[in-house]
Amino acid sequence: MIELSTQRLRVIPLNAKYLELLINEEKTLEIELSLSSAEVFVDEELKQGLKFRLSKVLEDEQNYIWHTNWLIVSKEKNCIVGGIMLKGLPNEKGEVVIGYYTFSHYQGNGYMTEAVTALKNWLLRQSTVKYVIADTDKNNLASHRVLEKAGAILYTETDALYFWRFV
Numbered sequence: 001m002i003e004l005s006t007q008r009l010r011v012i013p014l015n016a017k018y019l020e021l022l023i024n025e026e027k028t029l030e031i032e033l034s035l036s037s038a039e040v041f042v043d044e045e046l047k048q049g050l051k052f053r054l055s056k057v058l059e060d061e062q063n064y065i066w067h068t069n070w071l072i073v074s075k076e077k078n079c080i081v082g083g084i085m086l087k088g089l090p091n092e093k094g095e096v097v098i099g100y101y102t103f104s105h106y107q108g109n110g111y112m113t114e115a116v117t118a119l120k121n122w123l124l125r126q127s128t129v130k131y132v133i134a135d136t137d138k139n140n141l142a143s144h145r146v147l148e149k150a151g152a153i154l155y156t157e158t159d160a161l162y163f164w165r166f167v
Contacts, residue, residue: 002065004118010073011084011115013065016057022069023050030080033071038079038105046101053085063089066096072115074106081106084119094130096123100146107142116150120166132166 004011012033014022021029022042030037042050056067066089072082082102090096098119102112120132134152136143138160152164 004070004122006114006118008075009081009111009114009118010071010075011118012071012073013086014068014071015064016054016061019050019054019057019068022071023047023054033073034078035073035080036078038077038081038103049085049099056088060089066090070115070119072102072111074111081109081111082115084115090126090128090130094128095133096129096131097133097135099134100143112146113149116146120150124166130167134164135161136164138162 001015002013018029018032021032026042027037029035050069053067053069057064060067066086068086070084070086071080072084073079074081080103082100084098084100087097087099098116100112100116116134123129123132132152134147136147138157144162147164150166152166154162155165156163
């Protein structure tokens with residue numbers, strides 16, 4: 001299994017089995033991955049997103065890393081602090097879209113900036129990837145800061161969203 005590592009974090013793509021455990025049995029996932037138990041509970045909105053990711057993983061298990069949720073694990077605490085989702089294989093322009101979340105207990109510690117930086121660096125080393133894309137709600141200032149610190153450039157917008165790109 002591939003895993004990315006930074007000074008403080010492990011970033012782990014979940015196969016179908018582990019993604020299903022994250023959705024339905026968080027405690028079992030923690031046991032299976034030898035993680036410490038954390039006060040983290042996947043809410044219904046996130047569960048819906050994870051279920052969609054799971055459906056995509058099951059459609060293309062060979063390429064699961066491109067469709068799944070990557071867990072962000074604190075090395076110091078050995079617990080899940082958040083996740084990053086890849087939203088499919090690179091398109092014809094070489095674009096890969098990411099989305100991410102940090103559990104509230106762990107926000108404001110720089111974990112997401114560190115994780116996004118690690119994943120975008122890995123993605124941009126893949127021969128089929130030219131750009132890593134993220135979109136944010138216009139009022140999500142914390143997410144804007146994460147992307148700016150990680151080196152993203154704001155390149156377009158809609159009424160509700162900003163679109164950022166790493167090159």
